[in-house]
Amino acid sequence: MRILVVNVNTTETMTHGIGVQAQKAAAPGTEIVALTPRFGAESVEGNFESYLAAVGVMDAVMRYDQPFDAVIQAGYGEHGREGLQELLEVPVVDITEAAASTAMFLGHKYSVVTTLDRAVPLIEDRLKLAGLDARCASVRASGMAVLELETQPERAVEAIVEQAAAAVTNDHAEVICLGCGGMAELEQKVRERTGVPVVDGVAAAVTIAESLVRLGLKTSKVRTYAPPRPKRITGFPLTGL
Incomplete structure (x- = not known):
């Protein structure tokens, strides 16, 4: 099982710490991949930075080119989880x-x-x-x-x-x-x-994500988190999704 744990800010040392904590909580056989957005604020402490982080997190996940089984958004009180759920079928867990x-x-x-x-x-x-x-x-x-x-x-x-x-x-x-x-x-x-x-929250999210994967459960696509409708997206980032 591979779980992506995405930091909401661009501070690499914090991403490392989050990744270490996540791996400690993970069961044997679970691989934790800690990701840092390629753009955004060095710390997220308000609405502007939170909305920016939401796009940065989605960008980081969609650019990851290897298979994965779940995603954890490692930001407390941040926006963006719903967007990830539209983009992905795998479970998305917010800390x-x-x-x-x-x-x-x-x-x-x-x-x-x-x-x-x-x-x-x-x-x-x-x-x-x-x-x-x-x-x-x-x-x-x-x-x-x-x-x-x-x-x-x-x-x-x-x-x-x-x-x-x-x-x-x-x-x-x-x-x-x-x-x-x-x-x-x-x-x-x-x-x-x-x-x-x-x-x-990081440790709790890892164990929840693992449980959802083991139960074979995925994000519902019937209504709220249906995939985005195909349309032209102008500008950067996420162009072409």
Whole structure:
């Protein structure tokens, strides 16, 4: 089984970290291929960058020329999953929805801890669109920019742990979701400090994607995610699809 894990930003070191986390979560025999869009922002922290990333991710997947069995969009609260589902028959899993749906098996309410406050509405909207908002206790911002997760890891951990603990104490969350693909490998530290289950969206998405492939399930093409109608596409990128 081969799963494409696509970073939504163009920072190669973050793609590498996401790929490592995905491979750790994968079952024996699953190959993880981590992709970086060839254009886009170095980090995604708002609507403009998110819409740009959606096109970049679709471009990266459609340019991959080897067989694959599933795709994971490794951006928390980002746009684009629906477009990929129109383009592909294989399962497409978004880490936002993967983390939240997994958390719902583990506790009554979950909270998401993300990066900057401006990302909170995007995540809230994605959860609402996916029908996962009813059991979301809160979406909290750590105040750390995405790239600071790499450049200031100790400060980032403290900020994330502080907000996770507040979510448990003040918002009555029973599970914490790490709200950024770049937070991979932080779950143990957050779990130790909060005492609750912690879900990393990348790892959750890998196990969900593997399950869908093993069950022989593919994206429905009856209506919502039917292939795009054939028509002329003018300009760059995705010309000719």
